[in-house]
Amino acid sequence: MNEGLEAYNLANRLFPIYRSITGAGVRESLIIIKDYIGNNDFQIYEVKTGTRAFDWTVPREWKIRDAYIESEDGARYADFSKNCLHVVGYSKNVDEWIDYEELINHIFTQEDQEDAIPYVTSYYAERYGFCMSEKAKRKLKKGRYHVYIDSELFDGSLTYAELIIPGETEKEVLFSTYTCHPSMANDNCSGMALAAELAKYVTNMSQRHYTYRFVFIPETIGAIVYLSQNNRLEKLKKNFIAGYTLSCVGDNGDYSIINTIKTDSLSDRLLMNVLHFSEKTKGNYKKYSYLERGSDERQYNSPGVDLSVVGFCRTKYWEFPEYHTSLDTMNYISTDGLQGSFDVMKETIEALEYNYFYRMKIPCEPQLGKRGLYPEISQKATYDAIEAMINFIGYANGKLDLLDISNMIEQPIRVLIPIIKKLKDENLIIVEESL
Amino acid sequence: MNEGLEAYNLANRLFPIYRSITGAGVRESLIIIKDYIGNNDFQIYEVKTGTRAFDWTVPREWKIRDAYIESEDGARYADFSKNCLHVVGYSKNVDEWIDYEELINHIFTQEDQEDAIPYVTSYYAERYGFCMSEKAKRKLKKGRYHVYIDSELFDGSLTYAELIIPGETEKEVLFSTYTCHPSMANDNCSGMALAAELAKYVTNMSQRHYTYRFVFIPETIGAIVYLSQNNRLEKLKKNFIAGYTLSCVGDNGDYSIINTIKTDSLSDRLLMNVLHFSEKTKGNYKKYSYLERGSDERQYNSPGVDLSVVGFCRTKYWEFPEYHTSLDTMNYISTDGLQGSFDVMKETIEALEYNYFYRMKIPCEPQLGKRGLYPEISQKATYDAIEAMINFIGYANGKLDLLDISNMIEQPIRVLIPIIKKLKDENLIIVEESL
């Protein structure tokens, strides 16, 4: 159980790399992740600037070398080399002296958090800008300032990665995370690290019924590009059975689910069952409506795509004050936080792999006593000890899948799996494909 | 926005006319209404006494000229010329001197409201009677009284009116109100006035997808006669999509809906959406089960008719103390009360006219930014400003009609209509018939 620690270390490696929706930072991050997972099927793709992606077009690639504001006395502010959040993402090149009055039009702060540098981008409208803490901005005096951004927007490509780990069936499970955020730990070094950790886990599973697809993409534009290329939408529609977006999974807050638009898809049912019964959550978790979506579950569930992908977080994006600011550091996340998220996702995979329809072979209860599975002595309350098994048998009518049964008989799937194994060994049960 | 005032003035003209389920008062009222609406398709029908109407028969027509009780000293009580509620509706002719002891068998009062003259009828059992306030009745002394009712029951006809305003489709919406109540303002001069005002509004709509049918009938017997004549039941069953009975719509109480027997018909869904989101109601309204029905929604929803007509009131009939008494005067209703009812019904019509299934043309979200519909800068919470549009797009999957979407994304239809217009202009959306 050192997945939390491993994931934390990986996040820590990814943290300092400056990423945006395109560019060198994403490429560097993906190579680290590929190396970490150690599965040679991990593929990195480049899609050229100008490529159509449904209603969208792949934007120009962006490169940033340096950025700062300099006062006449040579003091530097909003220095990119000190904190990469100081520059507005996709800022154009600039190198000129301007007045304070003009300067402040190019400065973004988070007014309600005066110590925080906000994370700001402007991908689709050409401008330049700097981000500072409200406190630092207030200290700027009237006068002339040198605004300097050494950046470049050019015809290049958008980079993403995909790892498909085949199982017994082509039916597949999607894990998707985004790679476009610069140095913020929970959002989304944690998501990338968890996805990598899960990919490693799935790679090493001794048996896999389902095929697992891991996707590392820039948010929104990346999801749209990903779905539009290589007939992926058609392929996914054909084989998709469940999916999760992973982001903000490293803190110690309550686990959160963002339900699909359908609210009760297999993705929803699996994760809600696990969150309800897991020893990690002890039944405490937060359930958000699809109206609260914001990450790539938004594209996956959209009309015409219709993939029922659930969002998974610890404290949900938007809900923690550190969100999208310089306060989202490696101190905000922890090995425990990541371990919890890993365990919940692992339980979700286990539940899925056992989620069949189960049907007892013979009418009436089997005689458990002759198999040593029933108390020999009958006295008040002796029945309690075998309640889970008796109830599983009573509900195994071939019309309910394991999730239904677990929910109806109020028993965690981890308790039911050994029961299923016993009943299989005794040749008492028929297992039917659930999908 | 002077519909409330106009409707009030119309109600005020109708108030003094003595109406019953048949007779001159109904005819006079219908001519005023026809004139008010100014639509030449308004048709007045006469159905002869004795005509079969399903299980019923059109009753004899009733004419009343005068009625009073006179004591030996010449004092008059329950004088019809002073308040037309003093006579029991459909009283037979009488002109004789009787003892006090017999007289009181013919007097009806409202014991729990000692100042009110109750509204009493006896259409189908021949008798005569007077209505007085409990206070006035108590003042009557022992002695001889002259009971005088100059009325007539004769083979004539039952009168009703219908206005059909055609739209692009034969699918139609029904508004029904009753014309048989004498001088009570809320019940039902208000209903007749609102129906007339809406008929005028619909007549003047620049575009109408649906056909609108306005029906002015005596309550119960009128609805039954109406449905049984001219194959109307078959025609309505074929084209009906929604309908409302209008009564007691002039006071300032909470808006009320009486649900259909189905509870979730289009009629129910439309009005509940409007009542939930309207600026008029601010979400406060009363929802009554079909078990609380009492007006013509009772016949429309009945087995074999099966038209899902909803009842609409401000304070529901039965629920205000003035109901069916002389206290239901023109002071009890107001221009504001009628304006509110008009606005709610108008919003209902608007919601219906936009109630299609909407489907986005292209997978994933469209790129709203390039169309100026998305914030250029992305920072925490910038998403809020476009929440309604993003959510509409996210739910426009061709499987939900506008009402579903409005309810699910918690946005009033009045907010969604301009969004739909923009998406249509951008050629991003497909509109599909909902019915």
Place this chain on the structure above:
Amino acid sequence: MNEGLEAYNLANRLFPIYRSITGAGVRESLIIIKDYIGNNDFQIYEVKTGTRAFDWTVPREWKIRDAYIESEDGARYADFSKNCLHVVGYSKNVDEWIDYEELINHIFTQEDQEDAIPYVTSYYAERYGFCMSEKAKRKLKKGRYHVYIDSELFDGSLTYAELIIPGETEKEVLFSTYTCHPSMANDNCSGMALAAELAKYVTNMSQRHYTYRFVFIPETIGAIVYLSQNNRLEKLKKNFIAGYTLSCVGDNGDYSIINTIKTDSLSDRLLMNVLHFSEKTKGNYKKYSYLERGSDERQYNSPGVDLSVVGFCRTKYWEFPEYHTSLDTMNYISTDGLQGSFDVMKETIEALEYNYFYRMKIPCEPQLGKRGLYPEISQKATYDAIEAMINFIGYANGKLDLLDISNMIEQPIRVLIPIIKKLKDENLIIVEESL
């Protein structure tokens, strides 16, 4: 209304007979019951030891003549002749002197009820044992004891009984009770007595639409044997429409329903309607989930059997402290307790016999006035008196059965039956088979 007294007297005759899952006590009890019902179609069946029953085998028959523990001074403890619960059911033969230290391994007590002798069995693992009160056990001193059980396990048969009372249709209703418990009054002399009383009642019904099947079987093994013999499972699956297990029906506690696994089968709907509206319950009753099952509803509802049989009790088995102890005496049950259970089951049968789909013949309400069924005078609130009839008519659309209508219009079926009779007499209603 002396069914409660009669049932009590029958339970009192059955109480002293020593019963187990096989043997003379069951036979004697069934002969008394057959005689009591007085219906010659009552059949007693014997199924030989070793006969296969699905996954089970009919066990050896057990005979017990005497049992006690004797100390060296000749004092007797756990004397079967004083209370038959003193011996563990199906104890093997034993006749030897053992030390106190060994003796206590063979003694069962109910630690949380120190005056009670528990009811203990060990049908499928060969052993011997005695049951004593905790208090009595504590008084036993160290020393030698003579353990004596004069019992016999031999190839014999398992005994059960069935009574089929034919109706107009082969569709049938099942009442099932168990016969295997020794001298405990509520569990289950009360169940046997109620089943017998109901069988007598059904035998004497002047008209029966449905066929009624009464089954008297040992619990669990009896149900399994019963279903597996004579193609009964197939026959029941074909004709079964509703069923109830009867046990613990003699005390004065709240009425209880143990729902089927489906939760809304006809069996559930019928009994829940009756429990909700009965004058016996005044709406107070306890509703247990199928997870709380424990009697033969557990076999009837099991996968592959799938008969929606509901459990009926007063205070549910497991829920009263006297349960499965020597405290469950004839003083614990009463004539009133049994009368209440009888009345509820009788109401259930009546509701079922009237549970058709009803459809009004003519569109709109019929003219009730001309049939003397409507108030002649119309004034505020005159409608209240005929609410049940008007609502029944309004919901009699051919799509709702009587249970649906009763639940929707909130009127007990006993109120609706006379209304249905009137409407039938007036030829206003069509009655359609509900199943």
